[in-house]
Structures are given as structure tokens and as C-alpha cells.
Amino acid sequence: MIGRVTEEHKTNYIVNIDDSEYRAVVRGKFHIGDEATPEFPKVGDYVSCSLISDNEVVIESVEPRQSVIVRKTNEGNDKQVLVANVSLIFIVVGLDGDFNMNRIERYLLLAEQSNIKAVVLLNKSDLVTDKESFKERVESRVGQVPVYLISTKDGQGMNVFSEYINQDTTAVLLGSSGAGKSSITNWLLDQNKQSVQSVREDDSRGRHTTTSRQLFTLPNGGFLIDTPGMRELGLVGDIDETNDSIFLTIEKLSHQCKFPNCDHMKSAGCRILEAIKQGEIESAQLDNYLKLKREQEFDDSKTDKLSTYKYKKKQKSLQQSYKTIRNKKYKERGSK
Ligand SMILES: Nc1nc2c(ncn2[C@@H]2O[C@H](COP(=O)(O)OP(=O)(O)OP(=O)(O)O)[C@@H](O)[C@H]2O)c(=O)[nH]1
Ligand SMILES: [Mg+2]
Ligand SMILES: [Zn+2]
Structure with missing residues (x-):
């Protein structure tokens, strides 16, 4: 049966087949993660499905996309x-x-x-x-x-x-x-x-x-x-316009935080928390920024296999730079 994806959620989809709605999951092959792995379905995709219960289907494949x-x-x-x-x-x-x-x-x-x-x-x-x-x-x-x-x-x-x-x-x-x-x-x-x-x-x-x-x-x-x-459209593209300049400000300030993996919440040497103290930005603006950042990273990591990989790699490199700084500190302390 051919249906059309109307909604995409974390692990399941809603597919419309002949004007009826079905809950849907994808076949295991979508999860393998090698080069031959098909791309996950997206809203608007036409998909080929098998019925598994009255209101549930499994998505077998995604039809070629027109756009x-x-x-x-x-x-x-x-x-x-x-x-x-x-x-x-x-x-x-x-x-x-x-x-x-x-x-x-x-x-x-x-x-x-x-x-x-x-x-x-x-x-x-x-x-x-x-x-x-x-x-x-x-x-x-x-x-x-x-x-x-x-x-x-x-x-x-x-x-x-x-x-x-x-x-x-x-x-x-x-x-x-x-x-x-x-x-x-x-x-x-x-x-x-x-x-x-x-x-x-x-x-x-x-x-x-x-x-x-x-x-x-x-x-x-x-x-x-x-x-x-x-x-x-992606936070990166959205921050460089005047209306959203507060996001750009926060993004720029974050490069001045002491630790590259600063969470801007309670880390020592956080430039953004300093800016809040100085009244340069409001804490509500920081909250909003963090929320958008988290949502986007989550979204990217969930829905895009390559991003998941990069996301993990980034986390790892953040941890490593943190470790390097920490080790350097210990050494400095030890040599005194
Ligand atoms: N005056 C006026 N208000 C409108 C009009 N269209 C929408 N609104 C109001 O604008 C506000 C936002 O409308 P939504 O339809 O929720 O906007 P949206 O684009 O779906 O927003 P998100 O879901 O957050 O992306 C609501 O209070 C609407 O009533 C309009 O033509 N005139
Ligand atoms: Mg809306
Ligand atoms: Zn910080």
C-alpha cells in the first residue's frame, strides 16, 4: 500500500492511506547506518507500507522524491x-x-x-x-x-x-x-x-x-x-539578522567563556553569566537561547544520522579539550 507521511515524531510516523490515518514505524533496515541505508521518511513523502494491525503499518520504503x-x-x-x-x-x-x-x-x-x-x-x-x-x-x-x-x-x-x-x-x-x-x-x-x-x-x-x-x-x-x-531554518542562519541580534551577541560571548564546553549555567569563568550580572543581557534571553540550542541539537541528532555522528564527535572533542585544560591545570599546580 502507498501512503503519505503526514507527521514525523521521534520514533514513529503518521501515514495517510486512502484518507485513513495509520501509526507507522520504519523497517529495521532504516536504522543500520551504512552507506546503503535508506534515508528516513519525511513529512510529504510517499511511502510503501505493510499493514501490521487495524491502525498500524510498517514503512518498507520511500518513493523517489519530486522535490x-x-x-x-x-x-x-x-x-x-x-x-x-x-x-x-x-x-x-x-x-x-x-x-x-x-x-x-x-x-x-x-x-x-x-x-x-x-x-x-x-x-x-x-x-x-x-x-x-x-x-x-x-x-x-x-x-x-x-x-x-x-x-x-x-x-x-x-x-x-x-x-x-x-x-x-x-x-x-x-x-x-x-x-x-x-x-x-x-x-x-x-x-x-x-x-x-x-x-x-x-x-x-x-x-x-x-x-x-x-x-x-x-x-x-x-x-x-x-x-x-x-x-x-536552523539557528545558525537565524541569528545573523538584526531582530535576533541578541542570539548573535550570546553566541559571540560564548567564545569568550573560559571552558570551550561551558554550559553557561554555573560554570566558572562563564562570560555570558558575567554579562547577565553586568546587565548586558537578561537571564530570560539566555534561557531562550539555551532552549533553542538544545532543541536544535536534539533535532539534528535525532533525525540525521550524519549529524548524530558529528554530534557525538563534537561532544567527544569538547570533553577532550576540557580534559586537556584540566590536565594542564593539574600540571601547573604540580610544578609549583
Ligand atoms: N491581526 C491579525 N492577527 C493575526 C492574523 N493572522 C494571525 N494572527 C494572530 O497572530 C498570532 C500568531 O498566529 P499563529 O497562527 O499561531 O502563528 P504561527 O505562524 O503558526 O506561529 P508558530 O506556530 O509559533 O510558528 C495569533 O494571535 C493570531 O491570532 C491576521 O491576519 N491579523
Ligand atoms: Mg503555528
Ligand atoms: Zn559560558
Whole structure:
């Protein structure tokens, strides 16, 4: 039986076969880890399955992919497939504090690299009086890419979706947390399936409400993938923009910590804890940074075999440099 992966979790999947949902695991051969080992299935993949109970299947193999969206992991040039078989990317941007030209361009670059058509959706147009000027600004920067003003609040411009989504379409919503991706999903499903949460009032940042990619079948037979916010593109890419400069600051400071494997929690000589003491950064900002870092490393280590290897190698090299420093200290002490 051929089905389509709609959700990917730590060890299992949800696969849709003939409009029914099945829990799924992969055959053991996916876990071997040699060169011949097939890549794990991703949301959007078509997979060949065998039934093992009324509501459970085993994924035997992944059908060849028409397209993939990949992100760089935070370790060098490793690539991780985010979603497969996507034919259209909606780049969702909120016309509140979320608006950022550089970010739009980064997403467009991703679309270009993936060879997938992109459309820019300027959401929350109900919040601004000069929405046309936003649209013009974006249009002047993005060339042929279509740009639309929409609002899930008052429905303005929402008919654009019927123009772009038919039964052969698999569209993915990309954009930072709080931009309104899940609100759009609910609007298109005409159901409140996805949770939605308000953004922070002071800076319009979202609360990372959606935590995993999920594929939905729309009433017209097309497919839509809702995704979590920015961190999906990789923390490394996300920190070098002005809005997120606090992350860059913390990242830079961490190079000045005494120990290369500093946990920035209670280590002696931690430059970041020092910065908090000095009032340069807030402890809540550090917490947020650590949380994102952990989530990403976990994500990378879990879903990408090469990353797992690199992750372990990195841990090992961190331990080794720590040992070297410690041994050096002992020696210094001993020689006194
Ligand atoms: N004013 C206004 N608010 C909107 C609009 N669309 C979404 N919102 C609000 O923006 C907030 C964030 O919306 P979500 O749909 O949760 O955003 P998201 O992109 O899914 O965020 P993550 O799941 O965290 O990535 C919610 O409070 C929504 O009600 C809109 O068109 N206008
Ligand atoms: Mg969401
Ligand atoms: Zn530190």
C-alpha cells in the first residue's frame, strides 16, 4: 500500500492511506547506518507500507522524491530534509514587528535552491494603514515573485489560495513564529485543528506554538504543510539578522567563556553569566537561547544520522579539550 507521511515524531510516523490515518514505524533496515541505508521518511513523502494491525503499518520504503526543502544544520555543511514533494512555498510574513526584508530574501533563496515556486504572503494586513506601501517595497525587491496582502482576521485577500492550490498541489507555509501560519491552516481547513497563540506585545515575536511539521488534506483535495517558526531554518542562519541580534551577541560571548564546553549555567569563568550580572543581557534571553540550542541539537541528532555522528564527535572533542585544560591545570599546580 502507498501512503503519505503526514507527521514525523521521534520514533514513529503518521501515514495517510486512502484518507485513513495509520501509526507507522520504519523497517529495521532504516536504522543500520551504512552507506546503503535508506534515508528516513519525511513529512510529504510517499511511502510503501505493510499493514501490521487495524491502525498500524510498517514503512518498507520511500518513493523517489519530486522535490525537497533542506536546511543546513548548525554543523558545517550537513543538510537535513525538512519536507518532501512540495510544489509551492508560501512565505508568510506578519505586517507587525515580524516584517523583515532580509528574512523574506532568505526564504526566497531557500525556495530558489530547492527549485520550488514561491509566493510571498503579507499577513495581518488588517493591522496597518499603509499596507500597499509594504507590498510595493517587497515587490521592488523580489523580482517576479508574486506578493499578496492577506488577513486571516478579516478575510482580506484570502481568495488567493484558491488561485494557487488545486488537488495536485502540496504547499508549505514557511515563516517566523507568530506570522500566522497556523491561522492560515485553520482558515483553509475551515476548522480549528492547529493551535494558535498571540505574539508578544512588545516585539511581535511568536511563542513557537507549532512544534512539528504536519501535512493536511484540504477540502479541495490539495495538501498543505504547516511548520513551526523560524528555528526550522536552523539557528545558525537565524541569528545573523538584526531582530535576533541578541542570539548573535550570546553566541559571540560564548567564545569568550573560559571552558570551550561551558554550559553557561554555573560554570566558572562563564562570560555570558558575567554579562547577565553586568546587565548586558537578561537571564530570560539566555534561557531562550539555551532552549533553542538544545532543541536544535536534539533535532539534528535525532533525525540525521550524519549529524548524530558529528554530534557525538563534537561532544567527544569538547570533553577532550576540557580534559586537556584540566590536565594542564593539574600540571601547573604540580610544578609549583
Ligand atoms: N491581526 C491579525 N492577527 C493575526 C492574523 N493572522 C494571525 N494572527 C494572530 O497572530 C498570532 C500568531 O498566529 P499563529 O497562527 O499561531 O502563528 P504561527 O505562524 O503558526 O506561529 P508558530 O506556530 O509559533 O510558528 C495569533 O494571535 C493570531 O491570532 C491576521 O491576519 N491579523
Ligand atoms: Mg503555528
Ligand atoms: Zn559560558
